[in-house]
Every structure is written in structure tokens, then in C-alpha cells.
Amino acid sequence: xxxxxxxxxxxxxxxxxxxxxFNIKDLIKNFLQTTNYxxxxxxxxIEVIDNKIVISHSNFGKISISIISYNENDFIKxxxxxxxxxxxFFWVQMKYYQPYKTxxxxxxxxxxxxxxxxxxxxxxxxxxxxxxxxxxKLFG
Numbered sequence: 001x002x003x004x005x006x007x008x009x010x011x012x013x014x015x016x017x018x019x020x021x022f023n024i025k026d027l028i029k030n031f032l033q034t035t036n037y038x039x040x041x042x043x044x045x046i047e048v049i050d051n052k053i054v055i056s057h058s059n060f061g062k063i064s065i066s067i068i069s070y071n072e073n074d075f076i077k078x079x080x081x082x083x084x085x086x087x088x089f090f091w092v093q094m095k096y097y098q099p100y101k102t103x104x105x106x107x108x109x110x111x112x113x114x115x116x117x118x119x120x121x122x123x124x125x126x127x128x129x130x131x132x133x134x135x136x137k138l139f140g
Contacts, residue, residue, distance in 0.1 A: 001117060005106040005128035010139035014073045014094055014102045017139075021076045021092050024051050024067070042127065053078070061085050087111045106132050 010017060021027055028048045039045060045056040053065040063086055068079040078090045091107040106128045112120055 001112060001121065002107060002109045003121065003125050003128060005125075005132040007103055007105045008132045008136040009097060010102050010104060010136050011100060012102055012139045013100050014096045017094055017102045017104065018073045018076070022067070022070065024048055024053060028053065041130070052081070063088070065090065104132070104135075106135075 025048050043058060047054050055063045063084045064081040065078045068077055070076045075091055075093045080088045089109040094102050094104040097103045
């Protein structure tokens with residue numbers, strides 16, 4: 001199941017926006033407000049270990065995520081390691097909009113048993129939309 005956020009616009013050129021998501025250590029360091037938001041809203045802890053994002057959740061345990069592919073100034077795709085309990089892929093898709101503005105959206109592919117999709121799809125979509133709005137606010 002792939003779910004997309006709404007398209008948002010940030011006040012950042014596409015190259016700087018790409019670089020923001022490419023360097024994982026700086027991403028988490030610069031994203032502390034959002035990680036606190038995720039912890040408060042979804043009970044998720046986030047840390048960086050060996051250039052991987054490690055997400056801890058009480059229901060799912062630890063999930064390690066790293067960059068698995070990218071196309072500069074177009075997208076960055078993150079994926080879970082093979083030893084994570086959940087197989088998940090997460091994209092940040094971006095597109096030049098104006099000299100100092102970039103359109104972007106978030107996408108997630110998660111393998112959820114078919115019978116659970118109605119319970120989680122709306123929550124995941126809402127979470128992605130909230131996260132995209134929060135990212136847009138970070139860049140003013």
C-alpha cells in the first residue's frame with residue numbers, strides 16, 4: 001500500500017531542500033522540533049546510529065531506516081533494513097517551483113495485512129499530511 005501526502009510548498013530552493021534530507025545526521029539534528037512532535041503525537045523516539053535513522057515505537061520495536069536510492073533534486077527514498085520487523089519505504093519527492101520555492105510531497109509504502117488497511121490507511125495519510133505541513137512550516 002502506497003500513501004501520499006498532500007503537496008506542500010517550502011521557501012527553499014530545490015538543491016538546499018534535497019541536501020536537507022540527504023545528510024541523515026544533520027537532518028535529525030535540524031529536525032529536533034519535528035522529532036519531539038512525533039514523540040508527543042505518535043509515541044515515536046528517533047535517533048541516528050551509523051548514518052541510519054532508528055525509530056523506536058512501543059508496538060513495533062526498533063526500525064532502522066537508511067537511504068536506499070535517490071535522484072538529486074528529485075527524490076530521496078529511504079527503506080528499512082532487512083532485520084526490521086516492518087518492511088517500509090519512505091520517499092521525499094520534490095520539484096522546482098520558483099527560484100526559492102520547492103513543491104514536495106511525502107510518500108510511504110508499508111506492507112500491512114489486507115484486513116488491517118481500513119484501520120490504518122486514514123491514520124497514516126493524516127500523519128503524512130501533518131508531517132508535510134510541519135516540514136513546510138520549518139522553512140517559513
